[in-house]
Amino acid sequence: MTVNKTLGRPESLCDVPTLYCGGCGHGVAHRLTAEAIDHFGLRGSAVGIAPAGCSVLLYKYFDIDTIESAHGRALAVGTGMKRANPDLFVLTYQGDGDLASIGMCETIHTANRGESITAVFINNAVYGMTGGQMAPTTLPGQRTTTTPAGRDIAREGAPIKMAEMMAGFDGVAYSERVALYDPRQIRRARKAVFKAFEAQITNSGLGFVEILAPCVTNLKMTPDKAQQWVIDELCATFPLGVYKDRLPTENQATTPAAATQTATAECGSVTHAD
Amino acid sequence: MNATATTAEKRTGTPTLMQGNIALAEGAVQAGLRCYFGYPITPQNQIPEYLSARLPETGGVFVQAESELASINMVLGAAATGARVMTSSSGPGISLMQEGISFLAGDQLPCVIANIMRSGPGLGGIKPTQGDYYQATRGGGHGDYHTLVLAPANAQEMFDLTYKAFDLADTYRNPVLILADAILGQMKEPVIPEPPYPRLELDKDWALTGANNRPARNIRSMYLEGDDQEQHNYVLQEKYDRVRQEVPMWEQMDTDDADFVVVAFGTSARIASSAVRLARAEGLRVGLFRPITLFPLPEEALREMAAKVNGLLVVEMNLGQMVHDVRAILGPDKPVSFHGRPGGGVPTVREILEKIKENMV
Numbered sequence: 001m002t003v004n005k006t007l008g009r010p011e012s013l014c015d016v017p018t019l020y021c022g023g024c025g026h027g028v029a030h031r032l033t034a035e036a037i038d039h040f041g042l043r044g045s046a047v048g049i050a051p052a053g054c055s056v057l058l059y060k061y062f063d064i065d066t067i068e069s070a071h072g073r074a075l076a077v078g079t080g081m082k083r084a085n086p087d088l089f090v091l092t093y094q095g096d097g098d099l100a101s102i103g104m105c106e107t108i109h110t111a112n113r114g115e116s117i118t119a120v121f122i123n124n125a126v127y128g129m130t131g132g133q134m135a136p137t138t139l140p141g142q143r144t145t146t147t148p149a150g151r152d153i154a155r156e157g158a159p160i161k162m163a164e165m166m167a168g169f170d171g172v173a174y175s176e177r178v179a180l181y182d183p184r185q186i187r188r189a190r191k192a193v194f195k196a197f198e199a200q201i202t203n204s205g206l207g208f209v210e211i212l213a214p215c216v217t218n219l220k221m222t223p224d225k226a227q228q229w230v231i232d233e234l235c236a237t238f239p240l241g242v243y244k245d246r247l248p249t250e251n252q253a254t255t256p257a258a259a260t261q262t263a264t265a266e267c268g269s270v271t272h273a274d
Numbered sequence: 275m276n277a278t279a280t281t282a283e284k285r286t287g288t289p290t291l292m293q294g295n296i297a298l299a300e301g302a303v304q305a306g307l308r309c310y311f312g313y314p315i316t317p318q319n320q321i322p323e324y325l326s327a328r329l330p331e332t333g334g335v336f337v338q339a340e341s342e343l344a345s346i347n348m349v350l351g352a353a354a355t356g357a358r359v360m361t362s363s364s365g366p367g368i369s370l371m372q373e374g375i376s377f378l379a380g381d382q383l384p385c386v387i388a389n390i391m392r393s394g395p396g397l398g399g400i401k402p403t404q405g406d407y408y409q410a411t412r413g414g415g416h417g418d419y420h421t422l423v424l425a426p427a428n429a430q431e432m433f434d435l436t437y438k439a440f441d442l443a444d445t446y447r448n449p450v451l452i453l454a455d456a457i458l459g460q461m462k463e464p465v466i467p468e469p470p471y472p473r474l475e476l477d478k479d480w481a482l483t484g485a486n487n488r489p490a491r492n493i494r495s496m497y498l499e500g501d502d503q504e505q506h507n508y509v510l511q512e513k514y515d516r517v518r519q520e521v522p523m524w525e526q527m528d529t530d531d532a533d534f535v536v537v538a539f540g541t542s543a544r545i546a547s548s549a550v551r552l553a554r555a556e557g558l559r560v561g562l563f564r565p566i567t568l569f570p571l572p573e574e575a576l577r578e579m580a581a582k583v584n585g586l587l588v589v590e591m592n593l594g595q596m597v598h599d600v601r602a603i604l605g606p607d608k609p610v611s612f613h614g615r616p617g618g619g620v621p622t623v624r625e626i627l628e629k630i631k632e633n634m635v
Contacts (some may be wrong), residue, residue, distance in 0.1 A: 030477065043485065044485055044486030044487065046353075046485075047354075047482045047484065059492040059494065062490075063490050064484075064490050065483070065484060065485050065486070065491045066350075067482060067493040067494065067495075068377075068495060069347070069350075070373055073343065073344070073373075076339070076343070076344040076347035077351035077354075079351060080309065080345075080348035080349060080350040080351025080352035080353070081352060081355055082351075083309060083335045083348070083352060084335065084351070085355045085356040085357070086307060087484070088482075088484055089484075099572040105340055105341060106340070106343070106347070107342070108463060112613065141560050152289075169423070185507055186397050213374065266437060
């Protein structure tokens with residue numbers, strides 16, 4: 001019996017083993033991002049901006065130009081790149097502590113300026129690389145290494161909902177939250193990443209996709225239990241769905257940022273069909 | 275090594291009356307500045323204000339960032355594409371930028387940063403000061419690194435040294451700091467705002483331009499494998515050693531027959547030069563040594579000059595920073611005295627003259 005490979009490796013994804021833990025979402029998120037780079041023919045114009053955190057080694061995994069960013073500053077670095085050379089396709093890849101805590105100021109001002117950048121945001125509700133401390137997206141009651149009794153909203157505040165917040169900025173062209181817990185969700189996530197790419201390609205504004213992914217090591221769960229936790233817990237606090245879509249429709253594909261909002265979603269509704 | 279000093283009188287061309295901050299900004303434009311990112315803070319606001327109108331005329335990019343943290347990281351992103359790029363700030367703003375400056379140094383990315391110093395610590399005031407000498411010359415942020423530091427002393431130098439800073443940044447792939455103060459930034463003087471020489475055009479084969487028909491490039495400061503991080507630091511150190519050999523600039527006045535020499539930079543040197551003239555008028559053989567580069571300090575020139583004098587007086591607008599470098603360079607046998615005023619206090623000509631007489635035995 002022979003086994004046929006039906007899905008090859010995307011050209012812009014390097015053929016190397018990653019250092020990610022088994023069951024971590026970064027691998028799938030990297031693959032979807034690389035598929036989008038290939039699909040839109042961006043391997044020769046893309047620059048990837050790696051955050052502080054587990055995905056700091058992005059340059060090992062993507063066969064595109066890459067740079068490290070200081071913790072939280074990826075979107076400021078991206079702004080500088082895109083303004084200096086608008087022909088580049090600027091891709092940022094950040095976690096929750098990076099984008100929604102230390103980098104929140106850079107994040108919301110980049111969104112507000114409507115920079116033509118694609119921002120991939122991995123929400124796993126903890127600081128992964130530093131050892132599972134509380135993140136701005138940690139769930140109420142969730143135990144972390146700095147909330148040993150569980151996150152108390154009265155003390156630590158509530159989880160920050162980035163996809164919803166980003167949708168509120170006029171400069172954001174696309175904002176969606178997706179998950180990776182089954183093939184159907186992965187297909188949806190792929191489509192969302194493609195849309196976030198289209199936002200930049202059509203110069204419509206910031207393209208934002210929030211990907212819910214488990215950090216199995218810091219959750220101290222097996223990969224299957226961690227996926228169930230994403231479904232039961234993470235998705236309950238962070239509803240999946242399209243929160244903003246003002247990408248140009250096909251017959252106005254070249255109309256930039258001023259395009260009217262072509263689609264909206266109510267908070268929490270899953271508006272995309274398979 | 276070269277002794278270099280410029281004023282409008284020493285240049286050919288038509289002088290125009292220009293404020294120091296504007297001269298600095300126009301020097302950057304003439305050097306081919308492509309992007310400026312900055313955040314308002316006194317006493318440097320004329321730089322972003324001027325560039326917000328001037329840069330679009332040249333096809334350049336001006337962005338008012340949400341903070342100095344964002345500014346310096348925008349600078350980093352733009353520098354990584356190979357563009358000539360700068361920011362400017364003061365005091366607390368420069369402190370905020372230190373994270374990014376450390377990254378720029380670690381990444382070996384060229385850029386120019388102007389610090390029109392304000393007094394501190396903390397919020398401080400906007401009066402002229404030289405309190406940031408240590409921050410500027412030691413690197414300022416975390417890690418074992420240096421920025422090149424240029425200290426202009428007049429409006430023409432605000433133009434010329436900024437123009438030169440971009441060439442130095444590209445040559446050494448390193449951030450270059452312009453260290454000035456409110457007097458230099460706000461004062462108007464005759465300036466010939468023309469390039470003194472054609473600007474350097476280097477092939478930036480490290481820049482992130484998209485991996486089109488070439489292998490992908492990566493810019494980083496973190497090296498996790500083996501002793502790569504240690505080796506990276508040696509690479510940086512070798513570069514700083516080259517900078518120490520190739521870049522020192524200074525000006526000497528009346529030092530040839532001097533028994534006693536005042537050492538000062540920037541505004542302090544301007545004031546000290548008047549004190550030296552008064553001392554000469556009284557028959558005292560006094561000279562002035564003005565470092566133009568603060569990193570690297572002109573160590574050899576200073577040693578050579580100091581060998582012929584009996585003593586030196588370092589004058590600074592702080593309570594003693596460069597003086598410790600001067601003492602370290604000259605050793606314990608050479609008497610080096612100090613006069614300084616902190617927190618926006620400006621030494622007077624009379625004060626310096628008295629200190630010269632007091633220490634000139």
